[in-house]
Amino acid sequence: MAKKKVEYAAGKGVFLTLNEIVAWAQDAMRSGASGDEVVEARASFSGRLQRIAVAVEDATLRKGEDAGP
Numbered sequence: 001m002a003k004k005k006v007e008y009a010a011g012k013g014v015f016l017t018l019n020e021i022v023a024w025a026q027d028a029m030r031s032g033a034s035g036d037e038v039v040e041a042r043a044s045f046s047g048r049l050q051r052i053a054v055a056v057e058d059a060t061l062r063k064g065e066d067a068g069p
Contacts, residue, residue, distance in 0.1 A: 004031070005055050
C-alpha cells in the first residue's frame with residue numbers, strides 16, 4: 001500500500017512548540033498512523049525541533065492506484 005507523509009515544518013528561524021507537536025501528532029493519528037511508526041525529525045544545532053514527519057499508509061488510495069512521484 002502507498003504511504004503518505006504527514007509533515008510539519010516551522011518557518012526559517014522559528015522552532016516547533018509543544019502545541020504544534022501535539023497538533024501534528026493528532027493529525028498523523030487521524031491520517032491513519034497507528035502510533036508504532038518511526039518519526040523523522042530535523043533539529044537545529046542547538047537541538048530545537050525544526051521539522052517532524054511520519055510516513056503512514058494512505059488509505060485514500062484504492063488498490064491498483066498509483067500515489068505518483
